[in-house]
Amino acid sequence: MSAVKRIVSFVALLACSIGMLQAKDYNASFFGIKSNGTTLNTTSIQRAIDYISANGGGKLKFYVGRYLTGTIHMKSNVTLHLEEGAVLLGSTNINDYNVGTPNNALIYAKGVENIGITGKGVIDGQGREVAYNLMDLIHKGIIEDPLDYDRPRNNRPKAIYMRECNNVTIKRITVKNSADWVSVYDQCKDVLVDSITIDSKAFWNNDGIDIVDCQNFKLLNSYVDAADDAICLKSHDASKLNENVEIRNCTARSSANGIKFGTVSAGGYKNIRIINNKVYDTFRSAFTIATPDGGIVENVLVDSLYAYNTGNAIYLRIGARWNKGRKGAIKGVTMQNIYIEVPAEKPDAGYAYEGPVEDNPRNISPASIIGLKGQPIEDIILRNVEIVYPGGSNPNYAFRGVSAKELDAIPEMAEAYPEFSQFKELPAWAFYLRHVDGIQFENVKLIAKEKEYRPAIVMDDVKNASLKQVDYQEPGKKGKKQLVLHNSTLKK
Amino acid sequence: MKKLLYIIILLALPFGKVFAVDYNASAFGCVSDGQTNNTRSIQAAIDMISAKGGGTLNFYVGRYLTGGLELKSNVTINLHEGAILVASPGFYDFIQKAGKRYFIYAEKQENIKIIGKGVILGQAALVAPNIQNQVNKGFVKESVDSLLPTLVGFSHCQQITLDGIMLRDASGDVLDLDHCSQVTLKNQLIKAHASPKGAGLRLAASTEVSLDSMYVDVAGKALVKDASSKISRINKSVTPNGKPIK
Numbered sequence: 001m002s003a004v005k006r007i008v009s010f011v012a013l014l015a016c017s018i019g020m021l022q023a024k025d026y027n028a029s030f031f032g033i034k035s036n037g038t039t040l041n042t043t044s045i046q047r048a049i050d051y052i053s054a055n056g057g058g059k060l061k062f063y064v065g066r067y068l069t070g071t072i073h074m075k076s077n078v079t080l081h082l083e084e085g086a087v088l089l090g091s092t093n094i095n096d097y098n099v100g101t102p103n104n105a106l107i108y109a110k111g112v113e114n115i116g117i118t119g120k121g122v123i124d125g126q127g128r129e130v131a132y133n134l135m136d137l138i139h140k141g142i143i144e145d146p147l148d149y150d151r152p153r154n155n156r157p158k159a160i161y162m163r164e165c166n167n168v169t170i171k172r173i174t175v176k177n178s179a180d181w182v183s184v185y186d187q188c189k190d191v192l193v194d195s196i197t198i199d200s201k202a203f204w205n206n207d208g209i210d211i212v213d214c215q216n217f218k219l220l221n222s223y224v225d226a227a228d229d230a231i232c233l234k235s236h237d238a239s240k241l242n243e244n245v246e247i248r249n250c251t252a253r254s255s256a257n258g259i260k261f262g263t264v265s266a267g268g269y270k271n272i273r274i275i276n277n278k279v280y281d282t283f284r285s286a287f288t289i290a291t292p293d294g295g296i297v298e299n300v301l302v303d304s305l306y307a308y309n310t311g312n313a314i315y316l317r318i319g320a321r322w323n324k325g326r327k328g329a330i331k332g333v334t335m336q337n338i339y340i341e342v343p344a345e346k347p348d349a350g351y352a353y354e355g356p357v358e359d360n361p362r363n364i365s366p367a368s369i370i371g372l373k374g375q376p377i378e379d380i381i382l383r384n385v386e387i388v389y390p391g392g393s394n395p396n397y398a399f400r401g402v403s404a405k406e407l408d409a410i411p412e413m414a415e416a417y418p419e420f421s422q423f424k425e426l427p428a429w430a431f432y433l434r435h436v437d438g439i440q441f442e443n444v445k446l447i448a449k450e451k452e453y454r455p456a457i458v459m460d461d462v463k464n465a466s467l468k469q470v471d472y473q474e475p476g477k478k479g480k481k482q483l484v485l486h487n488s489t490l491k492k
Numbered sequence: 493m494k495k496l497l498y499i500i501i502l503l504a505l506p507f508g509k510v511f512a513v514d515y516n517a518s519a520f521g522c523v524s525d526g527q528t529n530n531t532r533s534i535q536a537a538i539d540m541i542s543a544k545g546g547g548t549l550n551f552y553v554g555r556y557l558t559g560g561l562e563l564k565s566n567v568t569i570n571l572h573e574g575a576i577l578v579a580s581p582g583f584y585d586f587i588q589k590a591g592k593r594y595f596i597y598a599e600k601q602e603n604i605k606i607i608g609k610g611v612i613l614g615q616a617a618l619v620a621p622n623i624q625n626q627v628n629k630g631f632v633k634e635s636v637d638s639l640l641p642t643l644v645g646f647s648h649c650q651q652i653t654l655d656g657i658m659l660r661d662a663s664g665d666v667l668d669l670d671h672c673s674q675v676t677l678k679n680q681l682i683k684a685h686a687s688p689k690g691a692g693l694r695l696a697a698s699t700e701v702s703l704d705s706m707y708v709d710v711a712g713k714a715l716v717k718d719a720s721s722k723i724s725r726i727n728k729s730v731t732p733n734g735k736p737i738k
Contacts, residue, residue: 128525135518149552149572150518204524204554352526356553356574357611357658361681361707396734397681397707 023077024058026051028067035065037089042070042096052078057114062086062121070096071157074109074165082121082173090157090177092129094137097157103184105161109168116169117160125159127179127202134179151204156180159200162188170196177202182226186212187240194220201227201255201352208232208254213240213267219247227353230254230282233261233269235295238326241267248275255348255355257284258307263418265295265328272300279307283348283355286310286340289333290418292319294326300333307340309347311355313367313387314340315420318375318435319413327375336383344390359421363393363454366428371435372414376463380439389429391448391474398425400454402484407460410434427484428458430472438464446482448474456482466491512568513547517556524554529580531559541567546603551575551610559585560641563598563606571610571657579643581618583626586641593641594668602650606657614643614662616686640664640687642694646672655679665691666710669698669721678704685711692737695721703729708737 031048033041045060049072052058057077064085070093074080082088090106091097098104106125109115117123134152137143145152156179162168163186174197175182182200184207185191191214200206208226211217212234224230230252233242252258258279261269268291279286286307291297307313314335318328342364348354367387371377400406407427416422426432430446433439439462446456456472459465465488472482520537522530534549538561541547546566553574559582563569571577579585579595586593595614598604606612623639626632632639643662646652647670654677659666662684669675675698682692692708695701695717706729708714714737717723729737 132523139519147516147518149554149574150516150524150550151552151554352555353524354526354555357576358573358609360609360658394732396730396732397709 023056026058026060028060028062033067035063035067035086037066037068040068040070040091040096042072042091045069045072049073049075049078062088069106071098071104071106071108074107074112074115074162076112077114079116079118079169080107082117082119082123084120086119086121088121088123090125090127090130090159092126092133094130094134094155099143099155103158103161103163104155105158107160109162109165111164113166115165116171117173118169118171120172122174122176123159124176125157125178125202127156127177127200127206131156131179131203149204156203156205158182158184160184162186164188166190168192170194172196174199176200178206179203180205181207181210181228183208184210184212185214185217186236187214188217189215191217193218193222196222198222198224198226201225203227204353206353208252210234211242211245213237213242214245215243217242217245219250221249223251225253227255229256229260230279231259232257233272235265235267235269238266238294241296242269242272244271246273246275247277248273249277251278251280253279253281255283255351255353257288258282258286258310260285260288260290261297262288262290263292265291265293268296268298269300270298274300274302274305276304279305280309281347282307282310283346285312285315285420287335288315288420289330290315290317290319291328291330292317292321292323292418294323294328296328297330298332302333302335302338304337305335309343310340311342311347312365312420313342314369315367316369316377316380317418318371318377319415319418320372321415321417329375329378330371331378333379334381334383335385336381338385340386341388342390344392359419359424361398362421362424363398364390364429365420366426366430366432368420368426368432369436369439370432372412373435373461376435376437376461378437380436381442382440382444383442385443386445386447387430388447389449391429391450391452393429393452393454395453400425400427402427402455402458404486407458407486427454428456429454430456432458433462434460436462436465441467441470443469445471446473451475451477455480455484458484458486459488460486462488464491465489513541513544515541515547515549517549517551522556524552524556524575526555526557526578528557529559530556531561531580531585534558534561538562538564538567551577560587560594561596562587563596563601563604565601566603568605568607571606571608571612573609575608575610577610577612579613579615579619581615581622583619583622583632589647592645593639594645595641596644598649599647600649604649604651605653605655607653607655609656611658611660612643613660614684616661616663616684619663620686642666642668643684644668646670648672650674652676658683660684661686662690663687665694667692668694669701670696672698673700675701677702677706681707683709687711691716697721700724703727703737705729706737
């Protein structure tokens, strides 16, 4: 039996190498694909992909023009190459997509390998028009949908969805205007996303890039501007996890979070490196880890993160929402060489689909690290960190004091959707820590531009905390007690 | 006597429910992209709901750009958390009545509610330059200050409830009540700094007005009322310095 297997794999290897040799370039026009922007090319593009895949693989090249299409399915060993000026244009008719499939998408790939999308061209999902047309069919009763917030919950096509794919290369393209999450890689292995641009504020729920339960994923040198979370790691499957993910040299803007773990966090995250990234004009957190569904977060390094005009600096949170008895954990997060500025006003004002005004009344929220009772967040290092806050909180508008009674009155909110603003007013202006075991502040500068009624740091149920070279700057508040400990101990 | 009242109320409740129909804004073609002007769609929704005996028009999270709207009897506007009615800044987009301008307005109506954690946003910074532009060109003769629209105005209305809604960024006054009665204002954040004289609440000949848990942060006076207006109750209502509103 094993001999047979060996022969089979040998033949397969041979076939593969022959395939590689045969990899060819094909122009889209060979297959009757039109670039006039009005001819619907779904079937001809699909025929091209199928043909190329069946004939040893290769590149399907699109030159300048507008190529209208519905859902196309990627096949093994095929690369879509969009030359500069080529636009793959999503049909505005929802029926041109693989509706009914969970995660329907303009470019859909499942269980294939050695695939790619390359070139300086554009994928434009025309998402707003698609969503409006979908909504119209829902109102007419043709498509059933429960509606979320008076918007279609299901069937909004993503621009790119890849599931269980190996060896994926996405390079240089621009992806625009999705009706749903813009690009999703779910349970994929060996993925390189390099030098791409995502520009999608077309509709609600436009996550920029979702990395879900992937192994060996690199996101490099990319620019993401999205209506929902910009760069987002998720874990949908409790038996899977995101492992060996590197996010480097990227810039993110978002009407939600800049770089986020979650919200769905069933399995977890391990060995994640987030290096030299910028976040700006972001409504929620610059960096956040949320594990409300039992996911285990281990060994995370955030180095050289610069965030400007972000609604919140950092939010780490364990919850118990859909965890089904499993216990989420965050253990070993190092955040170093970080500079963050938080403004007084709404950071994403004026954008279409800007983040919702919510969880009011509250003054500017502090960065927060919040575990659960008996489930502390463990081993956190903050090294060479500077955070600038606007200050100027008004206790008459929203107030949370620091007496034992007032601190104990802050709800745990374990089952709630984890968001930096979920507690409304918090009692600190720079850091609020609760249920943490092992946290090290080293060379941390916390600046409030105006007077604050709150102390800089409040610790509640925090063990093994150490503060080295922590510098508080608040105008006219020399000698103010900036550190409040409640059921907490500092390491000597 | 009280018992009888309760029984009547209890009896009336199920009937009330039959009439209180819920409508989603999207059903009328309203979209929350912050760019599409929804004036006609929202007004059509309000008119239809009122004509059918009343109900609730629900707006969910998003920015609903709209010109001036006239509220009608028995219509509740529910701005759910994150829903924002954004004033279209065009000068001619506001409701004009008796030489004054309003974003949200009602006249001779009753039983009107605006509820929810949403926002009514005046976009003052965009409105004033548009007015100035028209004054400069000579199409409008008055001074800019006298033309600044009030954010929300009620005239000769009864049974008005504003609960939870944030009123922000008004060009002129924030809330104007003229010859109104039975007005309940509660749990509101009012914030507007664009107009130096802009009042938070301006009352003229209005009675049975109650304020509960209001936070009024405006450049002008939090509350201006004439001699014939009567506030029946003020509870936990403050300005940013913590002083109670009087």
